[in-house]
Amino acid sequence: MTIDRLFHDLSDIIKHRSSSLRCFIVPSVRAYAYSVSAVVRFAISLLYSSWVISPFARISYLIRTIRGFLEGLPCAGKSTTARYIAEQTGGAFFDEDCDEHPADYTFHAFIPDGSEGFTAEETALLREYGTPQPGGIVVPLSRLSGELFNKALKFKIYDFLDWQTERPVMLRKWQEFAERAGDGVNVFNCVLLQNPMCETMMRFGMPQEQSFEFIRDICSAIAPLEPVVIYLKSSDPAALVRSALPERGNDWLNAVVDYHCSGEYGRSRGLSGFEGYIAALEERQRRELEMLPQLPVKSFMLDDPQRDWNAAYSKIGELLRGKDEHYNRTTDVIQF
Numbered sequence: 001m002t003i004d005r006l007f008h009d010l011s012d013i014i015k016h017r018s019s020s021l022r023c024f025i026v027p028s029v030r031a032y033a034y035s036v037s038a039v040v041r042f043a044i045s046l047l048y049s050s051w052v053i054s055p056f057a058r059i060s061y062l063i064r065t066i067r068g069f070l071e072g073l074p075c076a077g078k079s080t081t082a083r084y085i086a087e088q089t090g091g092a093f094f095d096e097d098c099d100e101h102p103a104d105y106t107f108h109a110f111i112p113d114g115s116e117g118f119t120a121e122e123t124a125l126l127r128e129y130g131t132p133q134p135g136g137i138v139v140p141l142s143r144l145s146g147e148l149f150n151k152a153l154k155f156k157i158y159d160f161l162d163w164q165t166e167r168p169v170m171l172r173k174w175q176e177f178a179e180r181a182g183d184g185v186n187v188f189n190c191v192l193l194q195n196p197m198c199e200t201m202m203r204f205g206m207p208q209e210q211s212f213e214f215i216r217d218i219c220s221a222i223a224p225l226e227p228v229v230i231y232l233k234s235s236d237p238a239a240l241v242r243s244a245l246p247e248r249g250n251d252w253l254n255a256v257v258d259y260h261c262s263g264e265y266g267r268s269r270g271l272s273g274f275e276g277y278i279a280a281l282e283e284r285q286r287r288e289l290e291m292l293p294q295l296p297v298k299s300f301m302l303d304d305p306q307r308d309w310n311a312a313y314s315k316i317g318e319l320l321r322g323k324d325e326h327y328n329r330t331t332d333v334i335q336f
Contacts, residue, residue, distance in 0.1 A: 064295040067225045068188050069297075071193040071288065072232035072282050074256065075240040075248075077306060079093045081232065082189040084313065092186025096195065099142060103177040103222075109155040110169045112136040122148050126215060133169060158195070163204055165213065170196075174221045181225055192218065192229060193288050198259075203283060205264030219295045229299040230316060236283045238274075240306070 070082040079095055086093035097106050111118075113124055113136050118126065125148060130139035144152055154160055157169060193215065200211040219227070234240050245253060253274075260280040261271045271280055292299050300319050305312035 043239045062195045069188045069192040069229045073234045074233050075244040076232040079189045082187045086187040089185045093187050096190040103156040108157050109139050109152040111135050111155050167270045174218050193293050202263040202265045208287045219297050223296050227297045229297050231301040233301050233303050235304050238278045
């Protein structure tokens with residue numbers, strides 16, 4: 001990269017993205033640099049290429065387009081880390097419960113064509129609020145109320161649709177995301193591994209191979225976007241869950257225990273209570289880490305980043321900065 005290009009991009013950052021940078025840049029650096037000798041200008045370029053500027057600020061400069069996916073078990077720090085990366089790079093963060101998620105359905109229903117039980121007026125409302133899809137219509141449940149909401153809830157994506165109907169609807173969403181995605185930094189939480197695994201493994205009790213096939217199809221659809229997966233591995237899931245209880249509360253714990261133990265996976269293995277929940281999480285993580293190196297995405301695993309979040313964030317900055325380097329299908333393991 002030439003120094004001329006450097007200053008051109010620096011001025012662009014200052015003009016358009018200064019609010020997202022967490023670094024110090026001398027306002028008159030461009031005017032000054034062009035007046036100094038080539039030796040001094042070269043020294044300035046070396047200074048810039050060092051870590052005087054924070055790694056995340058340099059990501060926003062060096063990487064104009066990236067799709068980052070934070071994955072791992074509950075309470076591992078996925079949403080916090082994803083939000084932090086987005087803030088530091090000036091990118092967009094999409095949490096798992098985002099109403100207008102560009103790649104996933106969070107609280108939507110898919111009403112197949114010919115579904116019975118809806119009045120003409122209700123059908124008209126579904127068409128008004130929904131988006132036509134092959135074989136039916138996708139409707140945001142947040143737009144519905146009363147009896148229509150109760151009727152549509154039976155067709156909720158995740159939780160109620162049968163897999164034969166649900167799989168193509170979810171995969172089509174990913175394909176549309178890949179087709180429409182433009183430039184920019186997008187950071188996602190949970191949608192690439194956790195949500196598909198909860199559905200295929202926990203709800204339907206599918207073997208690992210079927211989960212892998214579905215997730216591989218998702219990754220193939222978004223491969224042109226060069227996705228990067230950062231996996232936050234947990235060596236002690238039970239301790240992480242307990243540490244999050246003061247904030248999340250017992251209602252949350254009871255809900256996740258019930259979900260994991262009452263689904264097909266939990267029922268078929270006789271899981272119950274907190275211990276059953278943790279056993280399900282440990283097996284899910286084992287499967288995810290086994291399949292991750294086989295997926296057509298670049299991935300990094302941070303081993304217990306909770307031990308030192310400052311070091312973890314610094315390492316993530318380095319990893320993303322080098323995302324265009326030689327692609328290695330083997331998941332890199334970062335320990336702290």
